[in-house]
Amino acid sequence: MFGKEDKMKKTNNKLNLRRRNFLTGTATLAGLAATASVVPITIANANHKEGEKGLPEFINWKNRDALIVHSDKGIETHRSAIGESLITPNRNVYIRNNMPTMSDGQIGDRNEWKVSIEGVKNPKTFSLAELKKLGHTTMATILQCSGNGRGFFAHKVRGSQWKTGAAACVFWTGVPMKAVVDACGGINGSAVYMTSAGVDHEPTGLDPKKAMVERSVPKKAFKDAMLAWEMNGVPLPNAHGGPLRMVTPGYFGINNVKHLGKVAFTEKESSVKYMKSSYRISPIGKKGSQYPSCWEMPVKSWITRPTDETGTVKAGKVQIVGVAMGGTKKVRSVKVSVDGGKSWKRAKFIGPDLGKYAWRQFALETTLDSGTYNIASLASNSSDKQPELRMENRRGYAHNGWKDHSVNIKVV
Amino acid sequence: MKILKFLLFTIVVFILNFQVAFSDEEKMKKGLEIFNETAGCAGCHILKAAGAEGNIGPNLDTVSVTKEYIVEMVTWGLGVMPAYGEEGILTKEEIDIVSFYVANSAGK
16 A cells, blocks of 8 residues: 655656666347337447547448447446347447457468467467368357446446447357367377466567466366457457457456457466456455456346336337356346336246357247336346346456346336 | 544645645646556647647547546557556546546547
8 A cells, every 4th residue: 555655756857766676577039029009229229428429440330329438448338239139239239358359460361360378288379261271160158247237237347338348249250269279289288287378568668577478277167168369250350359359158358359369278377467466356446466356247137128228118018138148157047027026927038049058049928017116137047147236246257147237117 | 532543634635635736737737648648648649738649549629528537448448448447557646637638638
């Protein structure tokens, strides 16, 4: 905390030295809609409460109307722009990058991008072109920032004030990590973690210990993991970690390391800041590496329409629609309440089931008279259900409480 | 005697709490110096008013935050951003001044 340093002398030389030290040391819904009088929702109705900020240059191809710009590094998808289809289109996917997105110039020839595999019987370095010959798969997973829902916490939490939109359901195409491991003769017996490292810190010149995004996850995660080079059918955009990204299904976004340069099977967790001290779920007022890391995502759901973003709803039959995820387990059921959680009705899953790591859309058709309603959803997987309240924690991580995620609507 | 002790105590407390009161104009000048030199914020952030073109942290011209929020961020850091207060890199007074400067310069 504050101590004698408070009184330290402030000369320009000393100050510049400090800076140097830091830099170097440091399914369709259309059918359903036809059966009920839902007020038509368009993304153009999105309510940009934060003003009319434009998009930063590196993502000027995204859909501005679908996005809430917290900063040029933190961009959220509007609640009403999620769930219009099962898969989130790239132009609507949120942005949360710890390091500046690498440019085409920094990346070079994408097929020559290199990733080294260590902690295996035969360590190797593969080019992207070589990886493409090892295996091929496509999988839908949920990408969700650890801090999605931070904006609901009552205590002062630093960081982007995400509500529901730091999440997306995405099709990835790439090579299964298991195929890569097999090509390297298998994992070393002593390994406990799969540790993935990005290289996007390198152009910054910052100290890797403080700036490198290197994340360790339990070794078991490799079985379903993949190295992805495509996102929703197009080459993985630089802004989302192109040309190659680790995908760890069921784990929070930070573990899906962008601009991937290395995967190592290790006995210990990485010692970089982004593993050791950041992304730890600690009590308010406390921090440290002894607290759980943001790994597996909990079961969660939220309403995507109608919401306060989509205007008033016409009285009569109303379709209440949302998305639900089971975390690392298949989501089993979703219940919906229109009275703030006093009573619940089971919703129907709609659209295709893309596997346990994708979210399911759900819908409940109900009849609402004019008035105001608090609409909530409550999802369950085989072992857990959403709690009513958030788990209070210092950094506002892993929020899956249903109450905060409810919406108030006006029916006329 | 009691009165003397009380007066002495009051004087000591006054001295301990004495701070140079900078005018807003002085804060802006000193804040710019801290931003660009002392703390090196310019190395990581864009802030047109300071001529800063860093691209590691958020572009400060695009964020809408209060001075109080900036004080929190500078004091405790976030991600790769150092905890300037917690680590004793800046004094409380410097943090207050640079936060005042950023809050009143962003987007201008």
